[in-house]
Amino acid sequence: MALTPPAHKPFVPATESPAEFTLKAVITGAVFGVLFGAATVYLSLKAGLSVSASIPIAVLAISLGRRFLNTTILENNIIQTTGSAGESIASGVVFTMPGFLFLTNGSGADFFNYWTILTLAILGGLIGTLMMIPLRRSLIVQEHGTLPYPEGTACASVLIAGEKGGDFAKTAYQGLGAALIYAFLQKVLHIIAEVPVWATKQANRYFPSAQVAGEITPEYLGVGYIIGFRISAVLVGGGILAWLGLIPLLASVVPGDTIALQLQKLGYLDNLQTVGGPGGWNPATHTFSDTAAAIYRAYIRQIGAGAVTAGGFMTLIKTIPTIVSSFKQSFSKTSINAIEAENAMSGHSGIPRTEQDLSVRIVIIGSIVLAALMVILPQIPGDSILTKLLIAVLVIVFGFFFVTVASRIVGLIGSSSSPVSGMTIATIMGTSLVFIGFGLTGKLYEPAVLVVGSMICVAAANAGATSQDLKTGYIVGATPKYQQMALFIGVIVSSLVVGATVKILDTPTPDLLAQGITHAIGSDKFPAPQGTLMATLIKGLLSFNLDWQFVLVGAFIAFVFELVGVSALAFAVGLYLPLSTTLPIFAGGLVKAIVDANKKRKGIVEEDADLGKGNLFATGLVAGGALAGVAVALLSVNASIYNGLASLTLEPLLGSALGEGGYMLLGALLFVGLAIVLWRVGEQKQEG
Numbered sequence: 001m002a003l004t005p006p007a008h009k010p011f012v013p014a015t016e017s018p019a020e021f022t023l024k025a026v027i028t029g030a031v032f033g034v035l036f037g038a039a040t041v042y043l044s045l046k047a048g049l050s051v052s053a054s055i056p057i058a059v060l061a062i063s064l065g066r067r068f069l070n071t072t073i074l075e076n077n078i079i080q081t082t083g084s085a086g087e088s089i090a091s092g093v094v095f096t097m098p099g100f101l102f103l104t105n106g107s108g109a110d111f112f113n114y115w116t117i118l119t120l121a122i123l124g125g126l127i128g129t130l131m132m133i134p135l136r137r138s139l140i141v142q143e144h145g146t147l148p149y150p151e152g153t154a155c156a157s158v159l160i161a162g163e164k165g166g167d168f169a170k171t172a173y174q175g176l177g178a179a180l181i182y183a184f185l186q187k188v189l190h191i192i193a194e195v196p197v198w199a200t201k202q203a204n205r206y207f208p209s210a211q212v213a214g215e216i217t218p219e220y221l222g223v224g225y226i227i228g229f230r231i232s233a234v235l236v237g238g239g240i241l242a243w244l245g246l247i248p249l250l251a252s253v254v255p256g257d258t259i260a261l262q263l264q265k266l267g268y269l270d271n272l273q274t275v276g277g278p279g280g281w282n283p284a285t286h287t288f289s290d291t292a293a294a295i296y297r298a299y300i301r302q303i304g305a306g307a308v309t310a311g312g313f314m315t316l317i318k319t320i321p322t323i324v325s326s327f328k329q330s331f332s333k334t335s336i337n338a339i340e341a342e343n344a345m346s347g348h349s350g351i352p353r354t355e356q357d358l359s360v361r362i363v364i365i366g367s368i369v370l371a372a373l374m375v376i377l378p379q380i381p382g383d384s385i386l387t388k389l390l391i392a393v394l395v396i397v398f399g400f401f402f403v404t405v406a407s408r409i410v411g412l413i414g415s416s417s418s419p420v421s422g423m424t425i426a427t428i429m430g431t432s433l434v435f436i437g438f439g440l441t442g443k444l445y446e447p448a449v450l451v452v453g454s455m456i457c458v459a460a461a462n463a464g465a466t467s468q469d470l471k472t473g474y475i476v477g478a479t480p481k482y483q484q485m486a487l488f489i490g491v492i493v494s495s496l497v498v499g500a501t502v503k504i505l506d507t508p509t510p511d512l513l514a515q516g517i518t519h520a521i522g523s524d525k526f527p528a529p530q531g532t533l534m535a536t537l538i539k540g541l542l543s544f545n546l547d548w549q550f551v552l553v554g555a556f557i558a559f560v561f562e563l564v565g566v567s568a569l570a571f572a573v574g575l576y577l578p579l580s581t582t583l584p585i586f587a588g589g590l591v592k593a594i595v596d597a598n599k600k601r602k603g604i605v606e607e608d609a610d611l612g613k614g615n616l617f618a619t620g621l622v623a624g625g626a627l628a629g630v631a632v633a634l635l636s637v638n639a640s641i642y643n644g645l646a647s648l649t650l651e652p653l654l655g656s657a658l659g660e661g662g663y664m665l666l667g668a669l670l671f672v673g674l675a676i677v678l679w680r681v682g683e684q685k686q687e688g
Helices: 023-045 055-069 073-094 098-104 114-130 133-141 150-164 169-188 218-252 254-266 289-316 318-328 333-346 360-376 385-413 420-437 443-476 478-505 510-513 529-543 548-563 567-577 578-602 612-638 639-647 651-683
Strands: 197-199 211-213
Touching: 023 055, 023 073, 023 478, 023 612, 055 073, 055 150, 055 169, 055 443, 055 612, 073 098, 073 114, 073 150, 073 443, 073 478, 098 114, 098 443, 098 478, 098 529, 114 360, 114 385, 114 443, 114 478, 133 360, 133 385, 133 443, 150 443, 169 218, 169 612, 211 218, 211 578, 218 289, 218 567, 218 578, 218 612, 218 651, 254 289, 254 420, 289 420, 289 529, 289 548, 289 567, 360 385, 385 420, 385 443, 420 443, 420 529, 443 478, 443 529, 478 612, 510 639, 529 567, 548 567, 567 612, 578 612, 578 651, 612 639, 612 651
Parallel strands: none
Antiparallel strands: 197 211
């Protein structure tokens, strides 16, 4: 017996046709997609994290629309739909494509160029949107009462509340302004120390080379508040184990020459007679100026990569029942009937506006065209047409499966909790096994495997965002085909800028070049944890080029934490990242815990935490801090501008007046001040 879809009354009835797919809405959405895409690139390269852009864009769209653009609620929905593609494309690109730099003997470095990144981003993004089109009726309409799509529903609430009245954007703009002022003081004038550090010396008898540091930026504080105390605590726990546990232990038992040999093996040092490298190797004294940094590069990153791989795989295993049921339910008899009905209705001019999807024929033809492009485009690696054809087939097969899975899973648990990393790991492992089955092994085929994983990661991330957007549209009464067209535009425009941002941020600044670093990505400036992980996994499978002892240590650390009920993946990411990244994120989570505890004590219940003042202010901190970071990084690529910015610094003056410790303490106190502002804002009740 077919299930009857629950009765649903959209905010804008199908009988009304207000302005929707207009030029001003698409252009505004594309601009937001560019801005949030660039911010996501920066944040993901530094911290391996991203935050949803749909709600912030919806909030900003309402305020701009009300004051300057005179937009309708459906135009505001098109703005957030177009703009949301930027965040999903950026996260998919950054989580995988930096891996080209880390493949065996630089075998993939030539593919880490703008045109390859652009091609893979567009193809993956289009696959994610295309393959979601036939699923809309079954997932969004048929299961409206059972699949909540939390971000999509919250975004619809923002749009409807904005239509009724209420100023949500003011708080977000305040956070944006606070972040920009703070970033100017920190990144340009250097009144605020960028990374205050407390460390013990290698000669310390009881606790050698222990280090506590914090990259005290507004975006990290905001991210921590948004993700909450629990996840931020697990993240910092991994960092504490590495920097206050494993590094002091290894510093006690591993001689400096052995550490240097390991760095040489990994390509960080040419030979043991070379001065420099991570930690500052001194061949005359056989010591490092910073032993903690040397051990982190030599051992901890590989242990962390093993932990992240295992954590991602265990996350995937835990979701297998959901994946299987999602796939079955997405293609149950009822769902197939819904797809067939949509296909039949797509050519019928008399169907209601709110049920008009793009034709399934577009999905089929589009998929064939995309597969053909993968075979003929020179940006796709492969030593023959057959290899490229194999890549195209694998992308379409894995894409169809994981787009379906991702679209349904985000309906249950939200985009932020979707196991996209696990899906990408599964894709890379499956692709590697297929390549091995065809005898395609060795470093020559490593880039091809990463290409498949990259496009599936982008597709799965964008499919999740597409699903949330279509849920928003279903609630507010949007026209599905216009949203789908807006998503195609958002994918293409965002990809143009995401690829450029990645390449520009990868350009080393003069100080990095002076250290012999030719790629900023992979350095301490932009660790790119997921990209390193993907490359590590591919090398291990195809080229058998891994220090398995370190990888397995990390894997079993992740396994232990999973056994005791702690999120292994979050802990593993914290283990891989520097403590300087996770500590300020934890500060944001701690502020959120204090705010929540005070509200609970006062009996205050928030109907929608995503729309609370604290979350909106934190969103502004993330956007402002990340965009300021991108701007400074882009300007610093030019040597003359870099030198001009350096001339503005007040660090030497403050360092001379306060001493090094006093200067760092000043930065820490100003960061605490920003945290107090966030706490005070979070305590306030949202009005409107």
